[in-house]
Amino acid sequence: MSRIIALLLLFLSVLTASASSPSWVEVQSPHFTLITDAGEKQGVHVLDQLERMRWVFKTLFPTSNVDPAAPIFVIATKNKKDFSTLEPEAYLAKGQINLAGLFLNTIDKNYILLRLDAEGEQHPFAIIYHEYTHLQLSKASDWLPLWLNEGLAEFFQNTDIHDKDVQLGEPSMDDLLYLRQNRIIPLPTLIKVDATSPYYHEEQKGSIFYAESWALTHYIEISDRQNNTHHLSDYAERLSRHEDPVTAAQEAFGDLNQLQKALESYITQSGFHFFHMSSASAPIDDASFKVKPLTQPEADAIRADFLACEQRTKDSRALLDSVLKEDPNNVLAHETMGYLEFASGNLPAAQKWYEQAVKLDSQSYLAQYYYAAISLSTGSGDDAQIESSLRAAIKLNPEFAPSYDQLASFYGMRREKLSQAHILNSQAISLDPGEMRYRLNAANILLEEVKPDDALRVLKQALSVAKTPEDAAKVQQRINEIEQDQTARNQASQQAAARAASQPFVPAREVSTPPKHPTEEPHGPKHLAKGIIHNVECNGASEIELKVEGSGPAVSLYTNDYMKVDFTAANFTRQEKFIPAKTWRG
Structure with a gap:
């Protein structure tokens, strides 16, 4: 390993010495775009590494789509000075961690930042491979438990890629040392850790969680290979069917107490196996990479x-x-x-x-x-231009989930094409299962279609895949709102039925005062009113009038039965005794 690093560093030093010019070049491979100020050869080398890592995933998971919807851009700087002009400000202060690279994921693109003069790193691409693994696993985030998600990322981050072979799963000495000095987490607890668990957020507990997740993943991966078994793939198959993670583990791995004893013994052993793959046949042709010089404004943009x-x-x-x-x-x-x-x-x-x-x-x-x-x-x-632009965005990049979600919201706000909106939301979720916003919007569309049970089903599914306590809280709040709204509607309906049953029969000639407002079903074109609710007046048992005042003329609205009005708002929970005149104003 040290020989490879020495050769790599020698190679880097020769290239950086010859690249005294501050000019930038762009290198495009089939799946990555890179810019660098270290010269064409160095740029090609970096993309070769990343293309080989992608090939590793494609070889190990042949049925999976290993390419994310958002493009991956790589910025490879030739030295620490250039790197510091781009790295996070938090790391610029004296005494901070000396970064060698980072992975930046946004809604519309993925960025990899690399420093090419990093020295003394056993695995200089570790953080990149770790985050790249999470990117590969993102579509399974709705069923993959955190221990396995992080365990696989830790497993793949220690990958060494050479010209004709790849070494996977080298042991993490830092993790082993930490585990040997601390009590490990009971496996049923480890397997159940989710985004709300202190084992995922608190520093000390988090450290043991990451280390043990790596060790358990490494142990099962190596054991499966040595014994020609497939426990981990069996476990993943059960998880994909949304089985309980602990139950699935018991079925796939057997007695968890025995597995824990085996893991404890594994941690203390002196030697560890890892995987070796021949990459000589990898279909990666550096000569096919497209290279072009960049002007300074192009690079600076x-x-x-x-x-x-x-x-x-x-x-x-x-x-x-x-x-x-x-x-x-x-x-x-x-x-x-x-x-x-x-x-x-x-x-x-x-x-x-x-x-x-x-x-x-x-x-x-x-x-x-x-x-x-x-x-x-x-x-x-x-409106026509908005719809046209969103459809153009979908056509230009069919893998970009936000365009589908935004077009669904466009239809939902106008209460039109709701069935199509539901399909668009479903497509957005399939492209990015971990984005809670898409699931919340899907529930809102179903509520517009008057399908509260389906909306609750979508939200409860979202709750099971929430990655952070904040996401889980938002989803749970929406579930509470819908359930309380359903309860209030059911109670109001039962009370109305009870009142009707207790009232004496009124002959036809003694007709009571007709409703204040027309009673026919709404018809005609639909409009969207934006503004602040004012002048809310409740008349009788369920009649209501109000005004929406915005930038344009005020809009007057009315209904004979406000219980038929779907009302949702942020940080709002519908109470059992719901009085719009007090609740809606403002």
Whole structure:
């Protein structure tokens, strides 16, 4: 291993010494795009490593789609000085961790930042391979338990990729040392750890959780290979059918007490096996990689976009100003300016930047998406143009989940094409199962279709895959709202039926006062009213009148039965005794 590192470092030093020019090049492989200031050969080498890692996953999981919907961009800097212009500000202070790379995931792209002069690292690509593994596992996040998700990421991060072979699963000496010095977590507890568990968030408990997840994954992987068994794949198969993780473990691995004893013994042994794969036949042809020089504004636009995604806003804006001064038609610079304005809450400015980006390049799916999303959020823009832009974004990148979700929300807000909206939401969830927003929106569409039971089913499924306590709390709150709303409606219906049954028969000639408002079913075109609710007046048992006052003329609304009105709002829980005149105003 040390020989390989020494050769790699020698190779890097020769390249960086010869690349004294600050010019940047772009290298495109079939599945990655890289920019670097270390020269063409170094850029090709890095992408060769990443393409081989992708080949490892494709070989190990041949039926899986190993390519994410959002593109993967790599920025490889030749030294620490260049790296520091892009790394998170938290790591710039003296005494902080010396980063060699990081993986940055956003809703519309994935960034890998690498420092090519990192020295003394046994596995210089470890953090990249770790996060790349999570990216590969993201579509299984709705059924994969955290211990296995993190265990596999820890397992693959210690991968060494050479020209003609790959070493997988080398032991983690840091994890082994930590486990030998601390009591391990009982396996039933480890297997049940979820996003709300202190074992996933508290530093000391988290450390043992990660280390033990690696050790258990490593033990089962090696045991399966040595004994020609398939316990781990059996376990994954049961999980994919949404079996309880502990029950599935007992069925796949046997007695968990015996497994724990075997794991404890495994941790203390002196030697460990790992996997060896021949990559000589990997269909990776470096000569096919496309290389082109970048102008400084082109490179700076990419670097500015990374800084924006990393929330180094001031540095990003400064770089963008210089880019647009030299290249006023740089599409990425317009997109990134739109993103910065959007993040700062200046939606009109963001909309303007994205609109200009669309005009400069109608083939930019991100510009199309964000222009439509912001227009929808602000209530500006033409409905036909918004729908057209979202459909264009889907056509340009069918794997980009937010476009489907946004178009579904567009239909849901207008209460039209709801069946199509449901299909769009389902597609968004299938593309990104871990995004809670898509599942919450899917539930809202089902409520619009008056399918509360189906909405609850979607939300309870979402609750089982929530990754953070905050996500779990949001989903649980929505479940509580719907269940309490159903309870209130059922009670009101029962009370109305009881009152009707207790009232004496009234002859036809003694007709009571007719309802104040028309009673026919709503008909005609549907409209969207945005504003603040005022002048809420309740008349009789269930009649209600109100006004919605916004930027345009006030809109008056009424109903003879407010219990038939679906009302939802953030941080709102419908109470059993629900009085709109007190609740809805404002």
